[in-house]
Amino acid sequence: MREVAIIGVGMTRFGELWNQSLRDIFTEAALKAIDDAGVDHIDSMYIGSMSPGLYVGQEHIGSMLADYLGVTPVPASRVESACASGSVALRQAIFEVASGYSDIVLAGGVEKMNDGEDTTYILATAADQEYEAYFGVTFPGLYAMIARAHMHRYGTTGEQLAAVAVKNHANGYRNPNAQFRMKITKETVLNSTMVADPLHLFDCSPVTDGGAAAIVVPLEMADKLKGQPVKIIATAQASDTIALHSRSDLTTVSSIGKAAEKAYKMAGLTPDKIDLAEVHDCFTIAEICAYEELGFAEKGKGGAAAESGLTALDGKIPVNTSGGLKSKGHPVGATGIAQIAEIVAQLRGEAGERQVKNARIGLTQNMGGSGGSCTVHILEAM
C-alpha cells in the first residue's frame, strides 16, 4: 500500500442549522477542507451519510454534492454504515489513494437530522428492522440494555455513566463548533429526564445537523502542499450482528475490539502508545465499552476509568477532547470525519483551549448502530 496522509480538514458548526440545507452544510465543510489543504482540485470524493433519503428525501447525494461543490465530472459516491458512515467514507478515500488510482481524494460526511419527520424511526433503521425495530425498540433502548447488563455484571454505576457526560461537556465547552457548549455536573445528568432506564437525557447524544471533510493524499505528495500533514498509520473495520439479541455477551461490543486489534497490528502499536482518542459516545455507556475494547481500561473497569479522570483533558489518555458526540453533537454521517478533524487539529497543535500537550499519536473509533459496524483509525503527527 502507498502510504497516505491527511492534508486538510474542515467542519461546520454542529447544531440546529435551520438556515442551511444538506448541500449548504456539506459544501461549507468541503470548501474549508480544500482551503486548509491548499489544493486546487480533487480527483474524487466520498460522502458518508446515513439516511438522506429518509431525512430529506434525497438519495444520490454524491452527484448532488459534486454538482453543488462545482467539481463535476469528478467521481462522487456516498458510503453508508449508519453512524459509522463518515469513517467508512474515509476508508474508501484511503484505499483509492493507497492503490495509486487517485492522488487527492475528499472524504466527507454530512447529515441534516433536524429536518427529519421522525428521527427516532429513522435512527432505528440502523437496527434490525424486522427483528428489533418492528417490536418497538429504539436506540436509547438498545444502549440501555447494554448499560443495564454492564451494571449487573460489573457493578458499573449511574454516577460513572454521568462522569462521561460531565467530562465531554467540559471539553465541548472549549470547542467553538460544539452544539451544546455548557458545563454540566453529575447532578445535571442524574436529575435529567429518564429516557430509557438507566439512561437519562444527558446520557444521550443529541440530534444534530452538521458536516465535516478531510483531504487524503499520498504521503510523498504531502510535503509539497500547504496543509500540515498528519499520517494515517492504521485503518480497520469490523462488523458484528446487527441485532443486539444475537450476541453472546451484551456487555462487549466486539466490533470495537476486532477493529482495534487490527488497527494496533497495522500501526505496530499497543494501546499505551495512544496519546488521545475520539470515541463514539452516542450514549455514555458506549464510551465506557470503548475504553474496555480499545485497551484503555480492563474489561469491566471502564466505568471506574471514567470516574478516575484517566480520560479527562489533563488525564493520561484524553478521550473526546472535542466534546464527543455528547456535547459536540452527532450528525450521524459526519461524526466519523469530525473525529478525524479533531485528531488532526490536536496532532497539529491547533486545538486551542482544549490542546493536549505533546500529542503525537491519536485514535478514532466510530460505530454504526449498536456496534453492528465499527472502524478504528490511528493517526500520527509529522
Added chain:
Amino acid sequence: MREVAIIGVGMTRFGELWNQSLRDIFTEAALKAIDDAGVDHIDSMYIGSMSPGLYVGQEHIGSMLADYLGVTPVPASRVESACASGSVALRQAIFEVASGYSDIVLAGGVEKMNDGEDTTYILATAADQEYEAYFGVTFPGLYAMIARAHMHRYGTTGEQLAAVAVKNHANGYRNPNAQFRMKITKETVLNSTMVADPLHLFDCSPVTDGGAAAIVVPLEMADKLKGQPVKIIATAQASDTIALHSRSDLTTVSSIGKAAEKAYKMAGLTPDKIDLAEVHDCFTIAEICAYEELGFAEKGKGGAAAESGLTALDGKIPVNTSGGLKSKGHPVGATGIAQIAEIVAQLRGEAGERQVKNARIGLTQNMGGSGGSCTVHILEAM
C-alpha cells in the same frame, strides 16, 4: 495499482420475489458468487443499494448482510450512487484489493423494490429533490425530455427507440434470470400505454427485486482458485449535475462520455476493440445515448444504430445480451453487478443460448439518476 480479476459471480433470478426478503436475495447471490469463485472466506464486502431505507425501512445493510451471510466480523459497507450503486461497490472492491489491503473482496448489489410503498417517489430521490422532484418530475419524465430533445435535434424516431426494446427482449428471452422473458415486436412497444411522451410502457425498464455479487481478487491469486478469472482492465467513474435542467445539452449524457474516455485510456483501447457491452437501458433512449457516448455510434446516429442491427446478438457489437435493464429487470442497486455477471459469463463462454462468439473484451456502463453519476468498466478474458 495491483492488477485485479473477478474470480466468481452470482445472481438471483430478477423479478417480483415476494417470498424473499432483501437479506434472502442478497445472501443467495453472494453464496453463488462465493461458490463460483471457490473461495473459503472473504476479507471484506461492499453492497450497492440505492434506497433500502425508503424501500424496506432498513439502513445499515452492510452489518445486516454480513450477519446474515455469516461472515462477521468481516468489514461490510454499503455504497450508494442511485442506480449506479452496484458498479460503485465494485470500484471499492477493486481499490481495496488493488491497494494490497485485502485479497478477497465481495462486491454485491441488491434492491427489494416491490415492497416499496411508492416506487415512483423513491426513484425520484435520485433526481434533485428540491429543484426537480418537488415540481412533479419523475424519471420517465426526465428521460422523455432527453428523448424529445434527441428526436428534435437528430431526427431520432419512436421506431428506433422501440428497436432497442425489441432487441433487449429478444436477448432476455434467452436468459433464465430475466424478469420478462418474452419476445416483443415494434408494435408491442408503439401500441403500449404512453408513460411520458414519447416513452411508452415498453420503453421503460420495470420495477424489480434482485441481487448480484462478484468476487474480486489480485490477478496473481486468480490462477490458484477454482473460478475462471476475468481480468478488470479499466474502472472509471464520472459525475454530472444531478438536475437535467442544469446541463448545456439535453441530448448528451456527458458522464457516460467522461467515464468512457477515462476507461478506454486506462485499458489502452479504442471503442472498436470492444466485443460486447452491457449498457444502462433504464429507458430505451438511454441505450441510444450510451451508443453515442461510448463511441459505438456517431453523435446523433444512436437511433439508426439501434435499428441497423449493429448491437443485436449477432451484430458487430452485441449490447445487452442479458436482456438489459429492459427485459432482465432493474433492481437498481444490483444492476451494476448483474452487468458484470453477464460480461463474465460471456468472456468465460458460459452464456448458453445468448453466447457471443469469440468474446474477449467486454464493457459495462452503469448510470445513476439521469446521468448524474456513471461508471464504465472494461473486462478481458484470460
